[in-house]
Amino acid sequence: MSHATTANQATGHAEGQHHPIKLYLVIWGWLFVLSACSYLVDYLGFQGYLRWFLILLFMFVKAGLIVGIFMHMAWERLTLICAILVPPVAVLVFVGIMIVEANYTLITRVVFFGAGP
Numbered sequence: 428m429s430h431a432t433t434a435n436q437a438t439g440h441a442e443g444q445h446h447p448i449k450l451y452l453v454i455w456g457w458l459f460v461l462s463a464c465s466y467l468v469d470y471l472g473f474q475g476y477l478r479w480f481l482i483l484l485f486m487f488v489k490a491g492l493i494v495g496i497f498m499h500m501a502w503e504r505l506t507l508i509c510a511i512l513v514p515p516v517a518v519l520v521f522v523g524i525m526i527v528e529a530n531y532t533l534i535t536r537v538v539f540f541g542a543g544p
Contacts, residue, residue, distance in 0.1 A: 450496065451497075454492055454496045457492060458489055458493070461485050461488055462485075462489070464481075465485040468481045468485075494511060
């Protein structure tokens with residue numbers, strides 16, 4: 428056995444790092460359960476903000492599992508993780524700004540033009 432191979436094994440860095448199949452099967456099972464919960468939200472007839480909160484919660488958890496495990500981001504450097512997380516956060520900030528602007532525009536139109544017929 429060469430010195431480089433022994434050093435790699437000692438530090439835990441092996442060429443072509445492999446993860447146990449059990450991890451992928453467990454994540455697949457969680458994705459199945461979370462998808463079933465998403466369908467149950469509609470089946471049980473939840474309405475309003477609770478419905479949308481639950482659907483979005485399940486969606487984000489499933490997306491996090493897929494990105495973290497199947498795209499191997501859980502084992503990547505911080506810069507790659509930031510490359511995945513920063514753009515959606517920026518989009519959410521811009522959507523919030525648009526919501527504030529839309530409310531301002533609506534209020535301005537109601538004040539100057541009236542509520543309508």
